[in-house]
Amino acid sequence: MAIETWDSPYIVIWLCLGVLVTVLTYGVRGYSDKINGVGAVVYGLLIMILSALDGAALGQTMYDKTAKYDVWGSLGTMLGLSGPLIVSGLILIVFYRCRVVKHPGELIVRDNDLEVGESYLLSGITWFMFLGLLSAGIGTGNLVVEIVGDRKGAIYALYMFMPFAIAIWLIAKYRKWMFKYIVWVLRRKGLLQVEDDESKSKDID
16 A cells, blocks of 8 residues: 555554554563563654554655645654654653663663663663654654745745744754753652762752
8 A cells, every 4th residue: 555545544543552562562672671682772763653654654744736846745754753752762761761760770860971781771761762852853844835935035044944943953862851850750769779878869960
């Protein structure tokens, strides 16, 4: 069946449910330490494939054949692709937080540095958030192109570049925000492990 015929909201719903089931399975197995490298790769690829198909399906569903510029179709493609990836990353952050609370030794403040243990959940978060934010930035830039249409000028070029620049900034910042949140949770629960004779706590700038 050609992608062009995927103009049904039911296909979008089923693909979103497929992503949700896959990421929840990934999260549960990662939390329980019952996943290996091959399993993490398989789950990750499946989520990325389903997200790409969801982007194509939602784009076709929202496509307006009568419009000169396909604003709605571009919006649907962007949301359908980036949305499941970003949501998957956020869901894995919740599972990772729960795992670190259960095993606080995986995150230690030592000599004013944050030491983080290896985790397949963390690698999944990295890939999903990176790809999700990047595709959102590129998709939004393409959406701006559709809205701008034939108009030219430096200000319009800046509008097209801004979403991509914001996405890169978020990619650079989200990991820092995530660990600040997890450290705050551990500190509030009295589980934060600090190995520093001069300080019993750490502020992450």
